[in-house]
Amino acid sequence: MRRVGIIGGGAAGIVAAIAAARNDRQAEVFILEQNERIGRKILATGNGRCNLTNRQAVSSCVESCYRGEDIGFAKSVLAQFGYEDTLRFFSSLGLVARMRGDYAYPRSEQASAVLEVLELELKRLGVKIYCRVKVESVVKEQTRFCIRVTERFQDGKQGALIPEARGHGQRNEKMMKHTFRADRVILACGGMAAPVFGSDGNGFRLAKSLGHSVASVVPSLVQLRAKNHPFGKASGVRTEAAVTALVDGEAVFSDRGEVQITAYGISGIPVFQISRFLAMGLLEKKRSEVLLDFLPEYSKKEVFGLLVKLAGNRKNLTAEEWLAGIFNRKLIPRILEQAKVRMQTQVSDLDERKIREVAKKCKGIVLSVQDTNGFENAQVSAGGVRTREISPQTMESLCVDGLYLVGELLDVDGICGGFNLQWAWATGYLAGKAAVL
Ligand SMILES: Cc1cc2nc3c(=O)[nH]c(=O)nc-3n(C[C@H](O)[C@H](O)[C@H](O)COP(=O)(O)OP(=O)(O)OC[C@H]3O[C@@H](n4cnc5c(N)ncnc54)[C@H](O)[C@@H]3O)c2cc1C
Numbered sequence: 001m002r003r004v005g006i007i008g009g010g011a012a013g014i015v016a017a018i019a020a021a022r023n024d025r026q027a028e029v030f031i032l033e034q035n036e037r038i039g040r041k042i043l044a045t046g047n048g049r050c051n052l053t054n055r056q057a058v059s060s061c062v063e064s065c066y067r068g069e070d071i072g073f074a075k076s077v078l079a080q081f082g083y084e085d086t087l088r089f090f091s092s093l094g095l096v097a098r099m100r101g102d103y104a105y106p107r108s109e110q111a112s113a114v115l116e117v118l119e120l121e122l123k124r125l126g127v128k129i130y131c132r133v134k135v136e137s138v139v140k141e142q143t144r145f146c147i148r149v150t151e152r153f154q155d156g157k158q159g160a161l162i163p164e165a166r167g168h169g170q171r172n173e174k175m176m177k178h179t180f181r182a183d184r185v186i187l188a189c190g191g192m193a194a195p196v197f198g199s200d201g202n203g204f205r206l207a208k209s210l211g212h213s214v215a216s217v218v219p220s221l222v223q224l225r226a227k228n229h230p231f232g233k234a235s236g237v238r239t240e241a242a243v244t245a246l247v248d249g250e251a252v253f254s255d256r257g258e259v260q261i262t263a264y265g266i267s268g269i270p271v272f273q274i275s276r277f278l279a280m281g282l283l284e285k286k287r288s289e290v291l292l293d294f295l296p297e298y299s300k301k302e303v304f305g306l307l308v309k310l311a312g313n314r315k316n317l318t319a320e321e322w323l324a325g326i327f328n329r330k331l332i333p334r335i336l337e338q339a340k341v342r343m344q345t346q347v348s349d350l351d352e353r354k355i356r357e358v359a360k361k362c363k364g365i366v367l368s369v370q371d372t373n374g375f376e377n378a379q380v381s382a383g384g385v386r387t388r389e390i391s392p393q394t395m396e397s398l399c400v401d402g403l404y405l406v407g408e409l410l411d412v413d414g415i416c417g418g419f420n421l422q423w424a425w426a427t428g429y430l431a432g433k434a435a436v437l
Contacts (some may be wrong), residue, residue, distance in 0.1 A: 005182030009038030012407025013188030019432025050111035191381030218380035
């Protein structure tokens with residue numbers, strides 16, 4: 001009987017297990033997971049609602065939704081398993097999805113429902129799940145893999161692996177070492193984002209030990225920390241804005257939506273969307289900045305016209321009062337400060353040059369980025385195992401026969417909106433199916 005060992009019980013690993021067990025009911029499929037349960041990160045996704053996938057998560061939209069050194073790889077994967085395949089797959093598990101625009105969620109809006117249907121299917125298919133088991137090494141010995149693990153168990157509780165694990169356990173306080181053997185191994189350890197859920201970069205170590213190379217890994221979909229924060233005093237403000245990532249002065253990516261100003265920098269979905277470019281810029285020691293446009297719905301000319309109009313019949317107001325109908329109260333002093341206009345200045349004292357300066361700052365204040373908020377706060381990591389070393393049809397390693405690599409471990413990251421889970425489901429599915437052929 002063929003044994004398929006899956007390392008990591010996250011979104012990608014679970015779907016890989018289901019695909020393998022469904023395609024070959026004779027195969028013995030098992031998951032090794034270092035957490036006390038599988039799928040912990042799934043429960044945290046989409047603020048507990050799990051944004052499963054996105055209508056744009058298809059091959060033709062890859063350029064605008066995914067990043068990585070070899071974007072053609074992502075195209076090929078999504079051509080085989082895109083948004084509709086994900087919905088079909090979850091429908092086959094009994095999950096009813098609902099769309100919010102392009103974003104797909106479980107109808108119950110509970111991430112726990114997604115995990116539950118996955119767990120029920122694993123049970124139905126007889127997939128063995130070993131939790132509290134950390135994989136320490138994977139070695140290919142002729143035709144089979146030798147997987148060495150450490151099992152953690154609570155005081156007084158017998159290790160869960162006995163007697164299933166091959167080899168002899170060695171008792172060491174609360175740890176037990178075991179060896180598993182498998183004909184195929186699917187590496188699904190995730191990246192480095194949100195290590196509290198178990199994705200602590202372990203997978204990169206294992207992939208490298210098997211001969212793979214790893215493109216630089218940085219936090220993505222994460223908050224940005226400002227150097228000499230120009231809006232620190234406006235902390236707590238949420239405002240519609242456009243943000244553009246500038247790396248060495250060059251605009252590399254923009255997004256628009258609700259930006260949150262925090263004591264340390266900026267946050268919000270549009271900030272998350274541009275964060276991977278700035279994280280890469282910082283890694284490469286390049287000047288990393290964000291251009292904030294607080295009136296993205298107006299052109300520069302229109303903003304100037306608006307300010308002139310607002311000044312026209314209100315000459316007796318102060319500059320602060322002049323802007324009161326446009327911006328959040330806490331933001332006004334910050335914009336005027338940048339334009340070097342005192343808040344108490346009478347509107348009648350503002351000449352055209354000064355109004356132009358205020359208009360310019362409304363449309364663009366540059367924030368210098370000191371850092372991101374790190375992997376602890378990131379939703380995903382960018383970079384990872386180089387996809388040119390992997391078959392885009394099967395996810396099989398081109399370095400080691402019988403080894404498959406999936407999910408966030410790979411050098412492909414998506415924008416916010418269901419694209420990263422889609423990547424995990426798609427790569428997991430393709431690998432699981434191929435591993436039992
Ligand atoms: C807060 C948050 C919200 C998110 N929301 C969304 C969303 O709504 N939509 C979306 O598309 N994406 C979202 N994401 C991103 C998405 O969850 C991930 O990209 C996706 O879960 C990655 O799946 P994965 O299986 O590759 O890795 P992971 O889910 O990280 O799973 C890897 C698993 O491997 C285990 N593991 C690692 N090393 C070992 C080892 N040596 N031995 C044994 N086990 C090991 C880990 O414990 C972990 O369980 C969110 C992420 C976060 C952090």
